[in-house]
Amino acid sequence: MKKWFFISSLLLLFLFGRAQEESALKIYGALSTDQRVTTSVDSGWIWNETRLDLKLEKKVNRGKFYANLWARNFGVPKYNEMGSLFSTEKIDPFNIQLREAYFQVDDFLVENLDLKIGRQRIAWGTADKMNPTDNLNPLDMEDIFDLGRRRGSDAINLTYYLKGDFSIQGVWIPFFQPANLPAGVFAGALMPSFDIPEDSTMNLMEVRINQPNIHINKPKLQSTFGFRLKGIIKSVDFSVSYLYGVNGIPELTEIEATPSVNIYPWYVNVDVDVQLSYFRNHIFGIDFSTNIFGLGFWGEAAIIKPDEDIRLKIIENQIVSTIDPTITDSLILDKDKPYVKWILGTDYHFSRGGYINFQWMHGFFHERGQSELNDYFFLQFNQPFFNGQLSVTPLSGSFIINSWKELKDNYALVYMPEITYNPIPEVGITLSYIWMKGKGAGIFSAIQDYDMFVIKAKYSF
Amino acid sequence: MKKLTAILLAILFSLGLGYQGYAQTGTEILKKLDQVMFSAKDLSAKNKIIITSKSGKQEVRESTVIQKGQEMRLFRFTSPASQAGIAMLSLPNDVMYIYMPAFGKERRIASSVKTQKFAGTDFSYDDMQAQPFSDKYNAKLIETTDKHYVLELTPKAKSEYSKIIAKIHKTEYYPISTDFYNQKNEKIKETAYTFEKVGKYWSPTEIIMFDLKKGSKTQIQMIQPKYDQGLSDDEFTIRKLIN
Numbered sequence: 001m002k003k004w005f006f007i008s009s010l011l012l013l014f015l016f017g018r019a020q021e022e023s024a025l026k027i028y029g030a031l032s033t034d035q036r037v038t039t040s041v042d043s044g045w046i047w048n049e050t051r052l053d054l055k056l057e058k059k060v061n062r063g064k065f066y067a068n069l070w071a072r073n074f075g076v077p078k079y080n081e082m083g084s085l086f087s088t089e090k091i092d093p094f095n096i097q098l099r100e101a102y103f104q105v106d107d108f109l110v111e112n113l114d115l116k117i118g119r120q121r122i123a124w125g126t127a128d129k130m131n132p133t134d135n136l137n138p139l140d141m142e143d144i145f146d147l148g149r150r151r152g153s154d155a156i157n158l159t160y161y162l163k164g165d166f167s168i169q170g171v172w173i174p175f176f177q178p179a180n181l182p183a184g185v186f187a188g189a190l191m192p193s194f195d196i197p198e199d200s201t202m203n204l205m206e207v208r209i210n211q212p213n214i215h216i217n218k219p220k221l222q223s224t225f226g227f228r229l230k231g232i233i234k235s236v237d238f239s240v241s242y243l244y245g246v247n248g249i250p251e252l253t254e255i256e257a258t259p260s261v262n263i264y265p266w267y268v269n270v271d272v273d274v275q276l277s278y279f280r281n282h283i284f285g286i287d288f289s290t291n292i293f294g295l296g297f298w299g300e301a302a303i304i305k306p307d308e309d310i311r312l313k314i315i316e317n318q319i320v321s322t323i324d325p326t327i328t329d330s331l332i333l334d335k336d337k338p339y340v341k342w343i344l345g346t347d348y349h350f351s352r353g354g355y356i357n358f359q360w361m362h363g364f365f366h367e368r369g370q371s372e373l374n375d376y377f378f379l380q381f382n383q384p385f386f387n388g389q390l391s392v393t394p395l396s397g398s399f400i401i402n403s404w405k406e407l408k409d410n411y412a413l414v415y416m417p418e419i420t421y422n423p424i425p426e427v428g429i430t431l432s433y434i435w436m437k438g439k440g441a442g443i444f445s446a447i448q449d450y451d452m453f454v455i456k457a458k459y460s461f
Numbered sequence: 462m463k464k465l466t467a468i469l470l471a472i473l474f475s476l477g478l479g480y481q482g483y484a485q486t487g488t489e490i491l492k493k494l495d496q497v498m499f500s501a502k503d504l505s506a507k508n509k510i511i512i513t514s515k516s517g518k519q520e521v522r523e524s525t526v527i528q529k530g531q532e533m534r535l536f537r538f539t540s541p542a543s544q545a546g547i548a549m550l551s552l553p554n555d556v557m558y559i560y561m562p563a564f565g566k567e568r569r570i571a572s573s574v575k576t577q578k579f580a581g582t583d584f585s586y587d588d589m590q591a592q593p594f595s596d597k598y599n600a601k602l603i604e605t606t607d608k609h610y611v612l613e614l615t616p617k618a619k620s621e622y623s624k625i626i627a628k629i630h631k632t633e634y635y636p637i638s639t640d641f642y643n644q645k646n647e648k649i650k651e652t653a654y655t656f657e658k659v660g661k662y663w664s665p666t667e668i669i670m671f672d673l674k675k676g677s678k679t680q681i682q683m684i685q686p687k688y689d690q691g692l693s694d695d696e697f698t699i700r701k702l703i704n
Contacts, residue, residue, distance in 0.1 A: 028542055123565045161700050237569050289569050296571030349574040351621060388581040425520055425541040460543035
């Protein structure tokens with residue numbers, strides 16, 4: 001299928017590329033660095049990224065070619081064992097990513113039908129960065145603070161522009177691309193925790209749990225497709241969408257714990273096998289944005305219906321192998337019980353240049369099932385000075401509520417003030433501090449020990 | 462009797478016409494200014510934007526602009542690199558969209574943005590919006606000289622300005638200067654226009670906006686304006702904004 005996809009892409013490029021008037025190839029992008037150092041624990045320098053973000057664009061009279069490449073030095077050198085000194089990848093981690101590479105043909109076959117084929121970002125939804133209806137591309141969660149970042153998908157994307165302000169879009173993504181999970185010290189942010197049951201015999205003695213062996217089941221059906229109708233009615237921009245595809249974040253479906261007794265010293269050693277599986281969903285989306293009394297308003301809702309029941313099986317083998325294991329099998333997501341993720345937002349521009357933005361989101365990217373969805377409040381206020389040369393963001397952060405009933409033990413606070421200085425229009429230098437505090441489960445509670453200073457610099461060319 | 466009535470009506474009608482041509486109202490002058498400003502069916506041009514700070518430091522930006530009729534305009538930055546690709550679409554009924562390439566999608570702009578400075582220039586979003594003056598302001602003729610009409614414009618809707626004093630060329634009806642007053646009746650901005658005849662149209666080859674409080678100024682120079690190219694309404698759509 002992959003082969004077919006690329007052959008057809010090349011064929012279309014050949015057929016439609018020749019007859020078109022050409023313009024010069026534009027090469028532009030940015031060189032940036034992102035450095036973070038923690039203040040809370042001994043981890044020190046926890047983020048080192050130098051990124052060459054290169055964009056190539058060539059417009060023709062009925063379309064364009066576009067590519068976006070990241071060449072990065074990403075990660076701090078790892079040299080805790082002798083072998084790593086022989087590995088450039090470990091002491092000087094470098095990678096290249098093809099974020100997007102597509103070509104577009106306008107008025108393809110018929111007037112007002114645009115074709116976009118290749119690796120592309122297909123952004124749905126009207127909210128800022130966090131879009132419950134934006135599910136075509138795999139999440140790129142590498143940087144937990146770059147919310148809503150997604151990678152490009154290898155897709156065929158057709159948009160037909162109807163008369164007036166309406167358009168219909170159809171997208172087909174032939175292969176499944178999983179989400180990439182948080183990197184570095186943030187790797188534990190989304191990891192589910194597992195408690196040994198209270199009545200387990202393992203609780204009778206000291207337990208040492210080994211690093212789990214994680215197995216991943218591939219999805220049965222790889223492709224994703226979606227449709228979207230977009231339009232404007234009486235100064236309200238809206239869209240309705242449907243998507244049938246695989247969720248890029250796997251679900252925990254099986255845990256098998258196998259204990260064995262270590263005689264001296266005396267403790268129980270537990271091997272854990274974990275099974276992760278990908279599942280398909282039907283996602284019905286709706287979004288809107290409008291303007292009332294000078295305020296911008298937007299909202300999105302995604303009704304997510306699992307394609308099948310998702311169950312978690314826990315197998316607890318006994319120390320004495322002749323005793324039958326204890327098996328519990330619970331329903332995590334019922335295919336007949338769809339759940340709704342949503343977001344509402346507003347923004348306002350003050351006459352002196354200040355900008356405030358507030359969003360209330362119900363259900364983070366990785367949360368599933370109505371009872372598991374948490375509330376996230378995001379607030380940002382930015383004030384530029386000296387003609388935009390200096391930009392101060394004294395208010396930026398989020399308040400997360402995991403349980404309204406037990407609020408004092410189930411919340412998280414993230415505060416991220418930021419200041420950006422642009423000595424010349426092409427250069428921006430940003431200094432910020434990220435402070436986190438939380439209780440209970442939740443992604444920001446899980447990483448709250450990593451308060452950090454962030455220094456970023458970017459040169460655009 | 463019927464004949465006499467017809468003659469009287471003819472006399473009154475001709476007097477009326479003669480009177481209107483001789484002493485126009487502020488509203489009529491403003492409408493004529495709009496006719497000059499938006500006389501072409503469409504326009505496409507490149508802009509050079511020079512921002513000069515109080516200390517004399519200069520920044521240069523470049524953009525393209527296309528415009529059709531009185532209320533459709535698509536403005537796109539082409540430099541500097543940090544802003545290249547950012548585009549603004551202005552449509553009838555006060556609708557504005559902005560496209561930020563980094564997000565890959567358009568966004569309807571809250572109307573509160575109109576009082577803000579447009580992309581670090583001394584122009585506000587409101588100043589950049591394609592909309593006839595006569596739609597936005599009531600006009601009163603306050604002075605007539607040999608060469609100019611001077612109008613006092615007061616906003617019809619909520620605005621950052623309490624009034625604008627506009628000096629208008631007496632025979633060609635293009636603006637020569639505009640002075641902007643805030644709600645405290647302080648003069649906060651001044652604009653100076655340079656018009657040249659391009660083909661059959663008066664074309665604003667340079668507009669300079671002075672911010673009197675900050676001491677900065679922004680020059681917008683229009684380069685190679687092309688009129689009546691037959692631009693379609695389809696050029697002023699979200700489809701074109703995002704591509």
